[in-house]
Amino acid sequence: MRWLGAFLVLSGAAFLLGDYHNDVYRKMLLWVTLALGYNFLFGICGQVSFSHFAFYGIGAYSVVILLFQLHVPLPLAILLGVAVCIVVALAVAIPATRLEGFYLALATLALAQLFVVLLNEGGDITGGTGGIANYRLPAMLGLQIRGPWYTGVIVFLLLLTLWVLVKLDRSWFGRACRAVRDNPEAAAAMGIDVARTRVAAFTLTSALAGVAGMVYAFVDNTVNPPIFGLENAFLLLFMVIVGGSGRHAGAVIGAVLLFLLPFWLSPLVGHHHVLVFGVLMLAAILLQPKGLIGLWDQCRHRFSR
Amino acid sequence: MQASILEVRGLSKRFGGLTAVSELAFEVREGEILGMIGPNGAGKSTTFNLIAGTYPASSGEIVFKEASILGLAPHQIARRGILRTFQHNRPFEGMPVIDNVLVGAHRLFTKNSHAEEAVRRSRAEELIEFVGLGGLAAADVGTLSFGQGRLLEIARALAGEPRLILFDEPAAGLAPAELDRLAEIIRGIAARGIAVLLIEHDMHFLLPLAHRVVVLNFGAKIADGLPDEIRRDPAVMDAYLGSHAAHS
Ligand SMILES: Nc1ncnc2c1ncn2[C@@H]1O[C@H](COP(=O)(O)OP(=O)(O)OP(=O)(O)O)[C@@H](O)[C@H]1O
Numbered sequence: 001m002r003w004l005g006a007f008l009v010l011s012g013a014a015f016l017l018g019d020y021h022n023d024v025y026r027k028m029l030l031w032v033t034l035a036l037g038y039n040f041l042f043g044i045c046g047q048v049s050f051s052h053f054a055f056y057g058i059g060a061y062s063v064v065i066l067l068f069q070l071h072v073p074l075p076l077a078i079l080l081g082v083a084v085c086i087v088v089a090l091a092v093a094i095p096a097t098r099l100e101g102f103y104l105a106l107a108t109l110a111l112a113q114l115f116v117v118l119l120n121e122g123g124d125i126t127g128g129t130g131g132i133a134n135y136r137l138p139a140m141l142g143l144q145i146r147g148p149w150y151t152g153v154i155v156f157l158l159l160l161t162l163w164v165l166v167k168l169d170r171s172w173f174g175r176a177c178r179a180v181r182d183n184p185e186a187a188a189a190m191g192i193d194v195a196r197t198r199v200a201a202f203t204l205t206s207a208l209a210g211v212a213g214m215v216y217a218f219v220d221n222t223v224n225p226p227i228f229g230l231e232n233a234f235l236l237l238f239m240v241i242v243g244g245s246g247r248h249a250g251a252v253i254g255a256v257l258l259f260l261l262p263f264w265l266s267p268l269v270g271h272h273h274v275l276v277f278g279v280l281m282l283a284a285i286l287l288q289p290k291g292l293i294g295l296w297d298q299c300r301h302r303f304s305r
Numbered sequence: 306m307q308a309s310i311l312e313v314r315g316l317s318k319r320f321g322g323l324t325a326v327s328e329l330a331f332e333v334r335e336g337e338i339l340g341m342i343g344p345n346g347a348g349k350s351t352t353f354n355l356i357a358g359t360y361p362a363s364s365g366e367i368v369f370k371e372a373s374i375l376g377l378a379p380h381q382i383a384r385r386g387i388l389r390t391f392q393h394n395r396p397f398e399g400m401p402v403i404d405n406v407l408v409g410a411h412r413l414f415t416k417n418s419h420a421e422e423a424v425r426r427s428r429a430e431e432l433i434e435f436v437g438l439g440g441l442a443a444a445d446v447g448t449l450s451f452g453q454g455r456l457l458e459i460a461r462a463l464a465g466e467p468r469l470i471l472f473d474e475p476a477a478g479l480a481p482a483e484l485d486r487l488a489e490i491i492r493g494i495a496a497r498g499i500a501v502l503l504i505e506h507d508m509h510f511l512l513p514l515a516h517r518v519v520v521l522n523f524g525a526k527i528a529d530g531l532p533d534e535i536r537r538d539p540a541v542m543d544a545y546l547g548s549h550a551a552h553s
Pocket residue numbers: 320323324325343344345346347348349350351352392506
């Protein structure tokens with residue numbers, strides 16, 4: 001019931017916005033979706049990965065290539081796209097998570113770089129540096145979803161992602177993830193297969209990022225290499241840390257704030273908003289490691305006395 | 306005599322040139338408290354780590370419930386029913402006390418139902434009560450005292466309903482009043498039919514508690530027997546000469 005209410009409110013809002021604001025709004029929703037998944041991986045399972053955004057790109061490119069280069073029907077293209085994400089995630093996670101955390105960071109950094117190189121060098125398949133553009137979401141059951149209606153699809157994706165993550169977080173699997181994050185040796189002594197837990201969390205969140213990427217592919221109806229560069233992988237990390245890692249609400253706050261901040265800051269400081277991000281990030285790490293959500297908890301605590 | 310649940314035979318562990326455990330043999334019987342004592346560096350924790358699978362053994366045999374567990378990973382050994390506490394507290398810092406205890410029950414979860422979670426949760430609350438942390442279930446582990454942290458280690462290991470529990474110096478750093486309570490808890494665990502392997506430094510604490518005792522020195526077993534026999538054993542007194550235990 002609450003989920004339905006959230007769906008109606010969040011997608012209804014799209015109909016009140018003009019074209020431009022609707023575009024900003026749905027990109028923000030996509031960032032929130034990504035940050036939620038990344039928060040599970042980084043904040044709850046403690047894995048420092050830089051490939052989350054690359055999986056967003058893998059999902060987006062997969063579905064576009066499958067649909068428009070290979071002419072696969074839409075439902076199959078979605079399934080195959082998810083499969084591609086899962087296979088790539090397993091290929092990275094299985095060797096990397098058996099080593100110390102540092103190697104996962106390196107392996108995922110390498111993957112993110114390699115992905116952009118492959119996109120640029122992919123010739124006709126990826127469209128090279130220019131990417132692929134000017135395609136349209138195929139009609140489903142004779143319906144062409146567009147404009148604010150497509151925002152509804154994004155809201156559905158966001159809520160589905162949140163629902164899956166909240167369910168997992170509250171289950172023994174989520175507890176195992178937190179245990180692995182806090183103390184892998186003690187977790188193993190309690191019967192938790194540490195490597196498997198890490199691989200499962202990595203693969204699952206990577207697949208969720210891939211699905212978000214597929215939905216993104218039809219927001220601008222263009223995919224190109226610069227979108228999926230490393231810069232955004234770091235932005236995702238900033239969002240989770242500034243918002244408060246390990247908390248779903250923190251991921252939402254961090255994503256909304258850091259996504260909207262440049263819009264407010266650009267008129268004031270131009271492109272120096274990156275600097276402001278850096279300062280915010282430092283402030284979060286030094287002054288409030290629990291992020292904005294931690295700050296909010298403290299305030300509530302103080303006033304409830 | 307009770308059947309044995311754990312049998313260790315010819316167990317050795319070398320770290321480079323150092324032999325931390327050498328040709329060790331002993332058994333733990335169902336429902337008993339087996340004490341293991343020895344001076345600093347005698348190889349007690351190493352023996353634990355070999356049983357729990359944290360270190361691979363250099364040679365020897367470890368049999369639990371009639372099956373070899375040598376070479377299994379720590380999580381596989383835990384799943385078979387051997388759970389442990391650590392010599393230095395290792396809580397899951399980002400979780401409240403109750404969730405720490407629930408992680409201990411990890412091996413018991415079979416499906417992902419609300420009913421199962423509820424059952425485990427109420428069991429975990431009972432255990433928190435049992436070890437004397439009643440009222441702290443929702444507390445942040447960071448707020449616990451050192452002694453409470455020791456008790457949490459015990460509750461967490463118990464939550465997995467082990468057949469054999471390994472305690473690595475649970476008494477270290479506790480105040481005298483806390484020691485009595487701890488002895489009571491350990492007796493209570495054995496009374497539930499759980500075999501206990503208890504490492505301890507302090508003979509005053511261990512001897513009244515253990516049913517049988519194994520004494521290690523420089524990685525090798527120098528004595529084993531009933532607490533009274535150990536008390537009178539000259540080799541043991543030698544190993545402890547100059548330490549507090551020699552005065553007893
Ligand atoms: N990982 C390791 N690498 C190298 N040497 C080790 C390692 N672990 C233990 N040792 C050595 O093995 C010997 C036995 O150590 P162990 O920790 O088992 O002793 P202990 O009986 O538990 O002592 P304590 O009462 O101080 O806890 C010591 O000399 C120690 O330095």
